[in-house]
Amino acid sequence: MSAFDTLHRFIFANANVRGELVRLDESLNHIVHSYEYPVQIQRLLSEMAAATSLLTATLKFKGEIALQIQSKGPVSYAVINATHDQTLRGVARWDDSLSTLPETFSELLTSAVLVMTITPEEGERYQGVVALEKPTLAECLEAYFTQSEQLATRVHLMTDMQNPERVKAAGVLLQVLPTDASATDVNESTAFSHIATLTETLTEEEMFSLSVEDILYRLYHQEDVELFPAHAVKFACTCSKERSAEALRHVEKSELMSIIEEEGAIKMNCQYCHTEYRFDSIDVESIHSGNITPPEASQ
Incomplete structure (x- = not known):
């Protein structure tokens, strides 16, 4: 060591x-x-x-x-x-x-x-x-x-x-x-x-x-x-795509779709390790339909 x-x-x-x-x-x-x-x-x-x-x-x-x-x-x-x-x-x-x-x-x-x-x-x-x-x-x-x-x-x-x-x-x-x-x-x-x-x-x-x-x-x-x-x-950073997706769950679906229409995707960057997570319209549909793995289960 x-x-x-x-x-x-x-x-x-x-x-x-x-x-x-x-x-x-x-x-x-x-x-x-x-x-x-x-x-x-x-x-x-x-x-x-x-x-x-x-x-x-x-x-x-x-x-x-x-x-x-x-x-x-x-x-x-x-x-x-x-x-x-x-x-x-x-x-x-x-x-x-x-x-x-x-x-x-x-x-x-x-x-x-x-x-x-x-x-x-x-x-x-x-x-x-x-x-x-x-x-x-x-x-x-x-x-x-x-x-x-x-x-x-x-x-x-x-x-x-x-x-x-x-x-x-x-x-x-x-x-x-x-x-x-x-x-x-x-x-x-x-x-x-x-x-x-x-x-x-x-x-x-x-x-x-x-x-x-x-x-x-x-x-x-x-x-x-x-x-x-x-x-x-x-x-070590505890960020993950699942955690980011969980945060997006609390944002109105129409607002997320509007961002995707304007920018092509939703981009979320971890302030600690700078990892970028991208979400498209299919991801947003999945998030708001409940088809997302909870962060706790993904670790």
Whole structure:
């Protein structure tokens, strides 16, 4: 398995703390090069991708998690979707009339909110919202967990933008295990604070050059750490012709036929992977007569 595009879970046996470490390469480049994104947006999507991958490790069930930013600033929208089996996809929208974009997180995103949506395959959908009032995405995520989960959490996100054709991202998440009710406050957990302080000494050079085993030894060689088998992370899109057809089912048949008459076909493009799905008059007749395979059955 590659040293990158992997998620690693580990626990501190004597501290009741768990951690995740992820490093992204090829899976990330499918996302950041899907459009001609300015470097500032590539960096934002890179951090979001690393963060979302880390958050999937908190899922206790099969399903999806989405990290979405809505803003009135230069970047109006950014989202990363991930699944429990570590597939990623994402997209962003920005004001392309601007000749340059600001460099800082706070300037890119003004009057912004972070929406976290968890969608289990079975059960009810959950959505949490937090204002992006901190100077970094990592700090905003920490605030989210403090506000909504009451769990002591530390998040570190890093990007390597030296090679524009090969952007990399990485992240570390530390969290007190929810079974330890006495350690929900960072200041009340000496062990957690100690581990968090050790983690802060990790440099970007070390993150992107050392093996995961060496990183953990470098940081926590005096701790009792158990590292679990790695999980591969990859880019994957859930779009399909069946899903697109299902969306067309909710559009009036006469309106669809009018588009086909004018343009020859209905063309639907996936915003994540750019796959184009075409529908002609026969397809529309089939869709509106109910002769369509439901998306769930086609997967």
